[in-house]
Amino acid sequence: MALISVKNLTRVFDVSKPWLNRVIERRGKALLTAVSDVDFEVAERSTYGLVGESGSGKSTIGRMLVGLLTPSDGTVEIGGVNLAAETNAGKVDAVRSDIQMIFQDPFASLNPRWRVRDIVVEPVVARGGDATGLAEKLLEQVGLSAADAGKFPHEFSGGQRQRICIARALSSEPKLIVCDEPTSALDVSVQAQVLNLMSDLKDNFGLTYVLISHDLTVVQHMSDVIGVLYLGRLVEEATPDELFNNTKHPYTKMLLEAAPLMDGFGREAALPEGEIPDPINPPSGCAFHPRCPIAEDICRQERPLLRLVDNARVACHLAQ
Amino acid sequence: MSDAVLSIRNLSVEIPTRSGVVKPVDGVSYDISAGEILGVVGESGAGKSMAGNAVIGLLNPPAHIAQGEIWLNGTRIDALKGEAMRRLRGKEIGMVFQDPLTSLNPLLSIGDQLTETMLTHLPISRAEAGKRAVAALEEVGIPGAAERIDSYPHEFSGGMRQRVVIALALCAEPSLIIADEPTTALDVSVQAQIIALLKRLCRDRGTAVMLITHDMGVIAEAADRVAVMYAGRLAELGRVRDVLTQPQHPYTGGLMASTPLASAGKARLHQIEGAMPRLDNVPDGCPFHPRCTYAESKCRAAPAPQISQNHAACWFPLMAQKVS
Ligand SMILES: Nc1ncnc2c1ncn2[C@@H]1O[C@H](COP(=O)(O)OP(=O)(O)OP(=O)(O)O)[C@@H](O)[C@H]1O
Ligand SMILES: Nc1ncnc2c1ncn2[C@@H]1O[C@H](COP(=O)(O)OP(=O)(O)O)[C@@H](O)[C@H]1O
Ligand code: SF4
Ligand code: SF4
Ligand SMILES: [Mg+2]
Ligand SMILES: [Mg+2]
Numbered sequence: 170m171a172l173i174s175v176k177n178l179t180r181v182f183d184v185s186k187p188w189l190n191r192v193i194e195r196r197g198k199a200l201l202t203a204v205s206d207v208d209f210e211v212a213e214r215s216t217y218g219l220v221g222e223s224g225s226g227k228s229t230i231g232r233m234l235v236g237l238l239t240p241s242d243g244t245v246e247i248g249g250v251n252l253a254a255e256t257n258a259g260k261v262d263a264v265r266s267d268i269q270m271i272f273q274d275p276f277a278s279l280n281p282r283w284r285v286r287d288i289v290v291e292p293v294v295a296r297g298g299d300a301t302g303l304a305e306k307l308l309e310q311v312g313l314s315a316a317d318a319g320k321f322p323h324e325f326s327g328g329q330r331q332r333i334c335i336a337r338a339l340s341s342e343p344k345l346i347v348c349d350e351p352t353s354a355l356d357v358s359v360q361a362q363v364l365n366l367m368s369d370l371k372d373n374f375g376l377t378y379v380l381i382s383h384d385l386t387v388v389q390h391m392s393d394v395i396g397v398l399y400l401g402r403l404v405e406e407a408t409p410d411e412l413f414n415n416t417k418h419p420y421t422k423m424l425l426e427a428a429p430l431m432d433g434f435g436r437e438a439a440l441p442e443g444e445i446p447d448p449i450n451p452p453s454g455c456a457f458h459p460r461c462p463i464a465e466d467i468c469r470q471e472r473p474l475l476r477l478v479d480n481a482r483v484a485c486h487l488a489q
Numbered sequence: 490m491s492d493a494v495l496s497i498r499n500l501s502v503e504i505p506t507r508s509g510v511v512k513p514v515d516g517v518s519y520d521i522s523a524g525e526i527l528g529v530v531g532e533s534g535a536g537k538s539m540a541g542n543a544v545i546g547l548l549n550p551p552a553h554i555a556q557g558e559i560w561l562n563g564t565r566i567d568a569l570k571g572e573a574m575r576r577l578r579g580k581e582i583g584m585v586f587q588d589p590l591t592s593l594n595p596l597l598s599i600g601d602q603l604t605e606t607m608l609t610h611l612p613i614s615r616a617e618a619g620k621r622a623v624a625a626l627e628e629v630g631i632p633g634a635a636e637r638i639d640s641y642p643h644e645f646s647g648g649m650r651q652r653v654v655i656a657l658a659l660c661a662e663p664s665l666i667i668a669d670e671p672t673t674a675l676d677v678s679v680q681a682q683i684i685a686l687l688k689r690l691c692r693d694r695g696t697a698v699m700l701i702t703h704d705m706g707v708i709a710e711a712a713d714r715v716a717v718m719y720a721g722r723l724a725e726l727g728r729v730r731d732v733l734t735q736p737q738h739p740y741t742g743g744l745m746a747s748t749p750l751a752s753a754g755k756a757r758l759h760q761i762e763g764a765m766p767r768l769d770n771v772p773d774g775c776p777f778h779p780r781c782t783y784a785e786s787k788c789r790a791a792p793a794p795q796i797s798q799n800h801a802a803c804w805f806p807l808m809a810q811k812v813s
Contacts, residue, residue, distance in 0.1 A: 222676035326764050327533075356532035356703055361747035361758035368757065383676070390749035390758070427681035429706030431750050434730050436710050440685055441678035444648050 172345060172377050173211040173234065177243035180204040180229050184449065201449050203229040205401040206243070208475065211394075213344075216371070216378040218392030218409075220385055222424075222445060226401040227381045231347045234379060235270045247345065266296065269338035273350035275330035279322040285333055286318035292341040300340075307336040311366060328359035335366065339374070349381045364391060385428050389413060397421050400448055400456040407481035417478055417488040419461045455486065463487055493520035493560075494664050494697035495544065500557035500567075502539050502548060511768040513539040513552070515721040518796070521665070524695040526688065528712030528729065530703060530744075532765050535718040537701045541667045543567075544699070545582055546574040562664055580610040583658030583696075585687075587670040589650035592657065593642040599626070599653055600638035603660050610661035625656040629686055648679035652686065659690060666691065669701040684711050705748060709733055717741050720766055720776040725801040737808075738801035739781050775804065783807075 185191060185198040204226040211217040219227045232238040233245055236252045244251050250264045269292070272278045279288055289307055290300035305315035311332040322330060331351060338346050351367070352360040364387065370376060382388050388395055389409045397405045397418065405418040416422050423441050430436060442460040446452055452459050458468040465487065473484045502514040514536045521527045529537045542548050544559055546569060559567040561581060569577060578584075586592055594602055603622035607613060613621070626634035629652040642650055651671065658666055668687065672680035688711055691698050700712055708715050708729060715732050717725040717740070725738040736742040745751055746759035763780045766772060775793040778784040783805050793802040800806070 222678065328764065357705070358532060358744055358747045358761045359764065361760045364749070365757050365760055384749075385677075386749040390752065424677060427678045429677075429681070429684075429704065429710045431706050431709050431733065431745070431748060433706065433710040434733075437685070438681050438710070440682055444646055444679060445676070 170213050171210040172213040172248060173209075173217075173379070174246040175207060175209050175230075175234075175243070176246075178204055178207040178230065178233060178240055178245060179242035180226075180233060180238065181241040199449050202451070203401050203448065204233070207398075207401075207403045209396055209403060209406060211377060211379060213377055214371075214375050215393040216380055216391050218388035218395040219379065219381045219398060220383065220388045220395060220424075221398030222383060224400075224445060224448060225398040227383075227398060228349050229401075230398075231270065231349045231379065231381050234345075234347050235268050236265065237270070266292075266341050267344040269341065269343040269346045271331075271334050271338050271346060271348045271351050273353050275327055275334055275354065276322075278334055279330060281322055283321075284318070285320050285322065285325075288322070288333060289318070289336045290340055292337060296341070298341075303340060304336070307339055308333075310339070310370070311336045312362070326359075327355050328362060331355065331363050332366065335363075335370070339370065342374075343376070345377045345379070347379045347381070350383070351380070352387060353382065353384065360387070367391070385424065397424070400445065400451050402456060402484060403475060403482075404457070404484045405481060406475070406483075411480050415479065415481075417481055417483045418485050419463060420457045423460070455484075493522050494562060495521045495699070496558075496560040497540070497544065498558040498560070500540065500543060500559065501555045502536075502543050502552055503555035504552045506769070508769050512555075512771075513721050513768060514543065516557070516795070517716075517718070517721075517723050518557075519716050519723070519726060521697040521699060523664070523697055524692060525714065526691060526698040526700050526712045528708035528715040529699060529701045529718060530705060530708055530715060531718035531724075532703060534765060534768075536721040537703075537718055538669050539721075540718070541669055541699060541701055544665075545578055545584060545667060546570075576610075579606065580661050581663050581665060583661070583663040583666045585651070585654050585658050585666065585668040585671045587673045589647065589654045590642065592654045593650065595642055598639045598641055599645075603657060606657060607660050621660070625660050626653070628690070629653070629656045630682070631656075648675055648682065651675065651679075651683055655683070655686060655690070659694070659696070662694070663696065665697045665699070667699045667701070670703070671700075672707065673702070673704070680707070687711070705733065705745065706750075717744070720771050721768070722776060723796045723802060724777070725803075726796055727800075735807075736801075737806035738777075738803045739783050739807060740777050741801070742807055743780075775802075 180203050182201045182203055184201045221227050233240050239253050247264050250260050255261050286304040289304040293300045304318045308317050309315055313332055352363050380391050392409055395409055395412050396403050399420050405421045416425060426439050427441050454470050455468040455473050458464040467486050473486045475482045475484045478488050498518050500514055500517045501512055503510050503512055517540055531537050543554055554567055558565055600622050603625055604618040607618040623634050623638055631637055631652055672683050712729045715729045716723055719740050725732055725741045736745055743761040752758045761780055772779055774789045774791055778788040787804050793804060796802040
């Protein structure tokens, strides 16, 4: 069963200059569509990976999933409840406590003046729950020791801090954790420890993850299904095997080709064309067309819809 | 000295702190030849940047070179100070850092920055420098270079800025480039472009490059040789293919195996237990011993043997074991 169901999800930001500047410079409003008409489902107890380059809308989707940001259009349903529209406060509260988020920067996301114990149990205490002994138990579950509860965040390394963030996320016994670049600030050896911990916890607690990352290898290792984003649009969605071995979207192909290989000694990769365009004025039709090696006229005119090709969903006119 | 462009011999950097003197770089030696890219890898805090900064004379006091020698094209430079160091840095060593904005002056146009740098270091006229500035931008792949020459840094994207920084680093025709995490802040597609650019320019001009990064994939694709650092020391040094496919130091082996790629198809990633020691708490003997599955009493008692070419700083090097 799908735990998350996202339909036509869209988020527009107003990035206009102040009113007076607009009048002086004779400019209109500037609207940035960070997420555009995105559809996907996440099955219970699975891991859904979201990949894409900077500015592709990964974090914006993540923040809408956990309710930190409201959609401009479309819906997010978690366990059948649409948080933005649901009026039953009890239902909203129940779903909210089922969702937690982990962020990239384990340094910025911990209050430096709080002891680790108070940080870890904060989500429980905020709801008036009983937190006796909880921090100690959770810290041991994430591979730290009960004695660490009395320490302050600055006494820990980056990887240990991310473990503290994970312990905090677990404290309210969530079903879903949205992880936004959980290991991007960590070294590979520490990343391996944190990813292994995440896999173990998923098995032990029956968790569902949405894993946001710009690192294809991390997403490949962790995910059951991967969604690739480009300029706010979902361009390809498939299982890791299908995505890596039978790549269908030209953008996904470009990304895979550009990623450095551990055995790519002296490799001269086919270089990507150009850079990501300005999201305020995205290209017409398929947003990837100015960089696409096989673009045709239709690509400039019509936005391709996501459609089923083999076992993948692909938004490309020419994919087959 | 050898015919290396850069020779670092037994270099140590020390920082006096309240809890005693710490050594972020401890007895490091390596050479880089003309046209060669030496990759320097290791986890954050391993001392990669400190070693690079020591070469450029950019250590922040109280950090200082406590021991060792640095030679550039046969001239000893570790004791150079002030104006002499500044001239050498501008002329003989180009620098590229993670954040391009730290290397660019926000108030000067791109063209002015390139021209001024060339006029300071090369015996050419202003008109000639102006011409070369456009050519330099073309060479690093800025489209419409002649029109963009009067643009300011904020008008460029992150990838374009890093291209400009590379143009700036190369315009005085240095013999050495130190690139410290030059692509860490960039997207994969832009990273591929920047790495290819760096490789091409250095090959064409015979520039020696110190490429500092924590990304093994970047090292594999760009570097000729690699130096692996751990807790301020050199763990392993050798040809990139040898070190990555047949690591001799258990730390290098663990590092390679813990990447998701090396564990393809496995449910769990290979894990090196524990963490790199803090500088004020580096263990005696081999600094890796508390985490090493091969450690024996000798490793705890005696510092690992000094590294030499194609050998690891390890008492019991892994013998030709392929990383799975
Ligand atoms: N609060 C905001 N106001 C205006 N624009 C925003 C805001 N948040 C995000 N954006 C814009 O929306 C787009 C998508 O941003 P988002 O943070 O979701 O990207 P991302 O895929 O997470 O990128 P990264 O890999 O850099 O984290 C970007 O162009 C960004 O500049
Ligand atoms: N001013 C300082 N005082 C004390 N320690 C420092 C100072 N600057 C850097 N260090 C330490 O020196 C070590 C090496 O740093 P660095 O060369 O920047 O590492 P890397 O580039 O490999 O990540 C780190 O442990 C760092 O914390
Ligand atoms: S729709 Fe056209 S431009 Fe877009 S990815 Fe497919 S072929 Fe390329
Ligand atoms: S010297 Fe000993 S402890 Fe150090 S890496 Fe080699 S085997 Fe391990
Ligand atoms: Mg983000
Ligand atoms: Mg560094």
